[in-house]
Amino acid sequence: MTTPTSKKRRSLIQAAGLGATLGLMGFPAIAKDKPLRIGILAPRGGVAGTIGETGLRGAQWAAERINANGGIGGRKVELVIEEETSPKETIERFRRLVLREEVDCVQGIVSTGASLALAPAAEDSEVITVFWDGTTQDGVNETMPAPQYVFRSTDNECEAVMASLLAIKHYKGKFVRIAGMNPDYSYGRNVWAAFQALLKKYGIEYEVVTEQWSKIGNLDLTSNVAALRAAKPDLIYSALLFADLPVFMKQAHAAGLAEETRFVLPAAGWQHTSLKKEFMPEGAILGHNTMYFDHPQASPLQKEFVAWYHDKFNDYPSWEADRAYFSMEVYKAGVEKALSAKGGSWPSTKEIAQAMSGIEVESLGGKGSMRPDHIAQQMFHQGLSTNNNDYDFATITDITSIYSDQLQKPKAEDDFWKWLEAKQWEI
Amino acid sequence: MNFLTNVILAGLFQAAVLFLVAAGLQLIFGVQRIINLACGSVYALGAYFGITFTTWAMSQGLPPYLFPLALLAGGLIIGLVGIPMERVLRLIYRRPESFQLVLTFALVLMIQDIIRFFWGADPKQLGSLAMIYGSVKLFGVTMPVYNVMVIVLAIIVAAGMAYFLGRTATGKILRATAENHETSAAMGINVSKVFLLVFTLGTALGTVGGALVIPTGVASLEMGVELIVKAFAVVVIGGLGSMKGAAVGAVIVGLLSTLAVFTYPEVDTLAIYVIVIGMLIWKPSGLYGRIAT
Amino acid sequence: MMSRILLVVCLAALAAAPLVLPAYFLTVLIPFFAYSIILLGFNLLFGYGGQLSFGHAMFVAAGAYAAAASYSILGIASFEIMLAVAIVAALCLSIPLALVASRFTGIFFGVLTLSFGMLLHSILFKFYHLTGGESGMRVPRPTLLGMELDMYNKTGFLTGPFYYYCLILLVVLGYIMWRLVRSPYGLHLTASRDNPVKALYLGVRVRWVRTVAFIVSAVYGAIGGVMLGVLTGLADPELSYWTHSGHLVFMTILGGYQQFLGPAVGSLVMILVQDQLMAETQYWRFFVGLALALIVIALPGGILGGLRRLKLKKEGKAHADARQRRPARSTA
DSSP: OOOHHHHHHHHHHHHHHHHHHHHHTTOHHHHHHSOEEEEEEEOOSGGGHHHHHHHHHHHHHHHHHHHHTTOBTTBOEEEEEEEOOSHHHHHHHHHIIIIISOOSEEEEOOOHHHHHHHHHHHHHHTOEEEESSOOOEETTEESOSSOSSEEBOSOTHHHHHHHHHHHHHHHTTSOSEEEEEEESSHHHHHHHHHHHHHHHHTTOOOEEEEEEEEOTTOOOOHHHHHHHHHHOOSEEEOOOOSTHHHHHHHHHHHTTHHHHOEEEETTGGGGGGGSBTTTOOTTOEEEOTTOOTTOTTOOHHHHHHHHHHHHHHSSOOOTHHHHHHHHHHHHHHHHHHHHHHTTTSOOOHHHHHHHHTTOEEEETTEEEEEOTTSBEEEEEEEEEEEOOSSSSBOEEEEEEEEEGGGTSOSSTTSOHHHHHHHOOOOO | OHHHHHHHHHHHHHHHHHHHHHHHHHHHHHHHOOOOTTHHHHHHHHHHHHHHHHHHHHHTTOOGGGHHHHHHHHHHHHHTTHHHHHHHHHTTTTSOHHHHHHHHHHHHHHHHHHHHHHHOSSOBOOTTGGGGGOEEEETTEEEEHHHHHHHHHHHHHHHHHHHHHHHSHHHHHHHHHHHOHHHHHHTTOOHHHHHHHHHHHHHHHHHHHHHHHGGGSOBOTTHHHHHHHHHHHHHHHHOTTOHHHHHHHHHHHHHHHHHHHHHOGGGHHHHHHHHHHHHHHHOTTTTTOOOOO | OHHHHHHHHHHHHHHHHHHHSOHHHHHHHHHHHHHHHHHHHHHIIIIITOOOOSOTHHHHHHHHHHHHHHHHTTOOOBHHHHHHHHHHHHHHHHHHHHHHHTTOOHHHHHHHHHHHHHHHHHHHHHOHHHHOGGGOEEOOOOBBTTBOOTTSOHHHHHHTHHHHHHHHHHHHHHHHHHHHHHSHHHHHHHHHHHOHHHHHHTTOOHHHHHHHHHHHHHHHHHHHHHHHHHHHTEEOGGGGSHHHHHHHHHHHHHHOTTSTTHHHHHHHHHHHHHHHHHHHOTTHHHHHHHHHHHHHHHOTTHHHHHHHHHHHHHHHHHHHHHHHHSOOOOOO
16 A cells, blocks of 8 residues: 555656756756755654654645745745654665655654664764654763754653653642553653652652563553552553553553552653543543643644644544644744845755754744754643543643743753752742 | 462463464474464464454444454454465475475565555554453452453363364374374375364464454554564473473463563563573473474 | 676676765665675575574674674774674674584574574663663764774765775675685585584584584674664664564575575665665565565575576586487497
């Protein structure tokens, strides 16, 4: 089954080939009518497949909208789509986009493993790369403090910090025995450590009764659930965010955990439509990161997108669509800024990258910007889960929205743990 | 005490799943001397087809509480895919065993994309059907009734296989063929028919296993490839070619990996490989195997 | 004679490629060099030694991680040092394994090596403090023969100096392997493959011969792994997964495991076809599997094997024709 876009891609190669040759021959005016090719790297299947699909749809909507309004600097946007899989293969696909498809910009990436591996290659290739949901932090240590061409998403710890704060606010005094059920990679390990650091900071007494780890791609959680049940925790902190999350919640419910335990799910929003009411508990802390589709104070832009999405796909978008939209907006704004600074002739990649640094945009889930050190700032939304709604999955009430400058360290090279110690929040 | 009960019950569930797949592997190896790398793939096929078939059956009016029957039926139906597979493998029976291994690897690749073609690349679930029977409190531990059913079913299959192989005429024929192909043929046994039966039966064990387990989990494209390693661990520990070994090996691997998850989650898969390697070094024929190196 | 000329022509073509082909295709050829080296080693074990390993990719992983570690531990990014560390790693890993594995043949050898490979995969994954876990470890761009080569960006580096370095490595290692299989050792190895009992009687130290094959193939695998690591800039645990080993087997059989250059041919075809196939369809694995199945069933000698049969057939036909034209001599 070839998707329409892949067929399109082959004919695009021929068109671009001609345009590229002309461009090389030094015809800047003609180059301006050449479409702006943006490579998209997103998972198309597997445990992150639905997430990649959502992001892709967000990117497509953004591109269609841009083209309907005349494109970027008069040039139409064309998406060239490749699949994000393992870190090594993703690097190869990236190379293909840059060397073979000759795209002007690459956007995408949903997994930290892939973004960590890809960033050096992206920086080397000198093509603007905007990560939807990837950082360049190995754990909490920045591996790339001052990139020129690579732009990263908000720190992975944002949702963990926020969820931890909300857990303290809502559940303080109601838990002592805590358990972790987290994905077995750097993201999972860090957010679990961050939660404990925050508990310590606010002087909350706690005891870790068990730490469960799920290998990515592993969807067999029966033993983990049994172990959790045996440990009898008061609170379960789970940053599971791939297709294993609904499986976990289902099995946890079947094992009777939903009645006795409180859940903190910082990144559950990625799977929100799979979190069916039958097995979701009430009052779990549930994070939707940068976009909650049913936010009562949603902007007209978000409402328009959600309506379009539901109309077309009979589904409700997770925050990945917002990340994709944000990336597209940041690139567009950067190009336009560089264009006007250059008085009409097309800016170089370096100039665009410099213009993107510090830029402010309006994303679907709220305002956003790109810091000078190429890390994004966006609005974060979390709340308490509820089954009292018209959908067949859990939604949130009692929503708190916090801007990421309160949730991530202000500079890439800062020490995360020191920042966490010193930072003051009002809970 | 509670801890131990939890480990045992969870471990038995793991063991039940592993046994169904390993039994198929053992049967095929025992009689035909073929190591079927595709045993995990047919397990995956059983899972996916089980979902489709059960969903269809319920849309045709099957009451939800009868869903295991639909799964069983679906698993058996897709188990027939063993027939064309055997036909393909038949072409290289006389080749060195390395080639058989390679051919089954080719099947692994092909089946993975066949699944992708028919069911797409996203993980699939069977909704919350498994919870229809609710949970039960066994020895102080809450467990979904369906999981208990799976364990019971695996025990029934094990007993059934033991009876079939030990007591029935066909079973004797299979064991004779396993001992010596040429002599059996000389005694009038239609060896190629036996091979066909054995391979299909072995495949069906895998597909039924996959189908029955799916309500408690999720079907994904990688599940076949991932399961192979654990299935091999069972077979190596239990002994190649021994059905008893499949049962004992499954229990050992199931309990061990569950114990690891409960105590040192970091080392669960590691522990299994170390045991496999240790077993191969110490007693390559496994606990009950009859094959010399 | 013909085949020698063909070989020279091919090498010349490969040497000229950077001047003609676009950058992307050159980055595709580097894995070809790496896999050719890896498979030269693998085929020593399989084609010449008769041992099918389903865990060989573990040495490729060892090489890539050695390259990454030589930077993160020693702080030096030199290709020669990376190669040296990789060879040491391969030796450390393969010597104990070889001593164990050489006791087995056939299926047991396959299952044992599969387990070893997966054990390494697990270790690389779990001990994330050392190995970076699932994100792997970074392999920086190395100096070649001590030269920084700053004037090239990464792509220029890969398609220029690095390309030639790898090509030369391939030729050198290929020559060494050629001499090895033609040496008395090679004869002992093939003897132990064809009839181990008879070989033992003839005085061949079967187990020792197999152990050496295992170790040599491991070293070749690690060297290829360093090349792959530099190419992608990453050493990741999936390199050690059993299906990667399966692909090594596939490439060897595709090209023809009974011919010296068979595996190299197999790796070239596989890499080119896979690159094209991946762009055309999501279901490339199916076609790869189908091709493998067809070859195993119908053309066990692989591509080179099939070509050889064609050539022999032609020669046989030429002989038969010549005979027909000459009148038969009477025996009386």
